Amino acid sequence: MNFHLTHFQSLVLFAVTISIAFGFLGRRRPIDRIKYILWSLFLFLVIGVGIGWAMYPFSH
């Protein structure tokens, strides 16, 4: 079994799985879980991509 994922795909996969786990562990009501998962996923992606762009000048 071999997976070849890009940086962004890996980031999204990581963000989705961790957000779901945190959402289910941290919240009890379904609506709260959905809200938490979406918010956490959004923050993961924005901060991840943001840090990526912040490092861009150092690699050139």
Place this chain on the structure above:
Amino acid sequence: MAEEITAPETTQVELPQTEAPETNGKSEIIALAIGVAGWILPGLGHALQKMWGRALACFLTVGALVVFGAGMRGNIFTSNGNDAFDSLGYIADLGTGSFYFIAKNIETGGADVSHAGGDYGTRFLATAGVLNLLAALHAYEAARGRKA
């Protein structure tokens, strides 16, 4: 006529005997067993308490991270590491419980961290372990009656 001051009579009230300490001890052992079960098989700690949603979420998320981490040829640390980071990685990987051995079976070709995929895989495996430890701790706390 001076009144005599007498000391108030002390009465001994016998409290009913309860079995609270023994019950607490038993429930603590059960809670510990639930925590260990959750560590050995991700989600089992919650399943034993009939928290089906959390059990399924733990099983699937930890399982997905392990399968993808091993499939991306991440580094699965062993007990004979060279430095502190290897030992920490081993502890984190062991956090997945039985899934540690599944990861070893999936990754038959060995780790390849010369590519970004392998590096991501290493992080996925470590995260799966830490996440499972967190879930096991959550199951333990829930079994002890803490709000979860």
